[in-house]
């Protein structure tokens with residue numbers, strides 16, 4: 001529980017800032033692997049009011065974390081003391097202009113790709129099946145099937161923790177790398193402008209279908225997971241290494257190393273975060289021993 005929970009009239013204070021106070025929320029309900037203890041949620045419905053909310057947080061010494069789609073995130077079972085901030089989806093989430101589109105960070109990535117297709121814009125079909133928000137995809141520089149989101153970014157609009165101001169960045173300012181960006185922990189992405197190649201709807205749709213088919217065949221998309229757990233080390237495939245070690249199907253509690261893709265840990269039977277962490281440790285140790293390779297986490301882990 002955050003110390004804000006003890007503040008009198010906190011719900012009213014948040015409402016005055018355009019936000020909704022949701023105390024002691026089970027965070028497992030907000031992540032795709034379905035694990036995580038309780039935390040106090042603050043939901044902001046209008047991203048233009050973020051600077052005011054940040055000013056309140058800073059005045060009250062509130063530490064916070066930003067929750068996106070929760071699709072690449074493992075939250076520990078003991079929950080969090082930090083306030084969990086969530087930007088909610090807005091009706092004006094997508095604005096098209098020629099071959100450019102301005103997308104709110106809270107927009108769903110898959111929906112965005114499909115909407116772009118309807119406007120005869122391609123270039124991002126590979127991203128269609130990646131669950132989560134556009135902001136989360138940017139933060140991690142999400143990618144699949146030869147496309148990464150950084151390739152089509154024109155500008156990113158963000159609230160900068162360091163300056164307390166809304167800034168517009170060029171892609172080079174964000175220093176995108178493989179599954180990594182250079183945003184600071186106290187930055188909040190608000191929206192992104194994408195520039196996309198013009199392509200007929202039918203062609204883009206075909207590509208989306210192809211990628212989704214490949215994904216269905218090689219990843220456990222119908223089970224609860226946080227996606228790929230480890231980054232691919234240079235010159236290696238994490239999934240292939242784990243598979244070669246015969247670890248598919250290994251279980252700790254309710255968590256299992258997927259039989260379909262070894263770099264996925266699925267929550268099959270009311271797994272706890274601790275179950276998943278144990279499996280991650282086991283994988284890291286076995287890969288270290290067999291390949292002398294140190295696996296780096298791709299998922300984001302939140303602990304108290």
Ligand code: EPU
Nearest residue numbers: 144145146218227228230231232237239240243260261262
């Ligand atoms: N492989 C195995 N066994 C497995 C899994 C994979 O032998 O259990 C082999 C495959 O046969 C293939 C190679 O490993 O030869 C690579 O596998 P795959 O094509 O599935 O790609 P990946 O490198 O494991 C990456 C991304 C995925 C993304 C796919 C498709 C990372 C860590 N993973 O997976 O991204 O969807 O390519 O482009 O970069 C994610 O980031 O969460 C994620 C799932």
